[in-house]
Amino acid sequence: xxxxxxxxxxxxEPVLARPGQSLYRVVVSPDAxxxxxxxxxxxxxxxxHDPGGLLAVQTGSGxxxxxxxxxxxxxxxxxxxxxxxxxxxxxxxxxxxxxxLDLD
Numbered sequence: 001x002x003x004x005x006x007x008x009x010x011x012x013e014p015v016l017a018r019p020g021q022s023l024y025r026v027v028v029s030p031d032a033x034x035x036x037x038x039x040x041x042x043x044x045x046x047x048x049h050d051p052g053g054l055l056a057v058q059t060g061s062g063x064x065x066x067x068x069x070x071x072x073x074x075x076x077x078x079x080x081x082x083x084x085x086x087x088x089x090x091x092x093x094x095x096x097x098x099x100x101l102d103l104d
Contacts, residue, residue, distance in 0.1 A: 004034045004041055004075060007090050009061050011079035012043075022047050025073050026065045026085060028093060039076070044093070045069035055100060057092045059085060067096040 004010075008027045025043035027034065034041050046063040050056065055067040061083030085093065097103070 002081065004078060006031050006034065007085040008078075008081050009046055009059060009063070009083035009085065010081055012073065013077050013079055015077075022066075022069075024063060024082065025078065026059065026093070027073075027078075028070065028097065040072040040074055041078070042070060043073040043078075044071075055096060057089060057096055059083060059089055065089075065093055067093070067100050070097070 004027055006027055006029065010025055010027065012023050012025045014021060014023070022045040024046035026046050027041050027043050029042035044065045044067060046059060046061075046065050048063055050058070050064055051066065056064040057067065058064055063083075065085075
């Protein structure tokens with residue numbers, strides 16, 4: 001697998017597939033953490049439709065990153081890179097994460 005980097009949009013390979021489950025994740029943890037020995041990274045679900053509201057950020061890959069879906073994702077479950085957030089999209093994700101987590 002290629003190096004996992006912040007802003008990667010990757011295929012997600014669930015242990016058990018569920019109907020309606022997002023099969024893509026955008027990595028939001030910092031690169032220093034992503035390159036550590038930790039078996040997980042932090043990611044957001046990416047869906048193919050606009051769920052509406054301020055807590056979803058449109059990605060150039062035609063999806064929407066769902067901010068409230070932040071979760072630990074096992075590195076071994078991440079597959080190929082299907083896209084990457086632009087600088088503007090990363091800034092929008094950062095702003096939304098700060099808002100939902102009440103960070104300064």
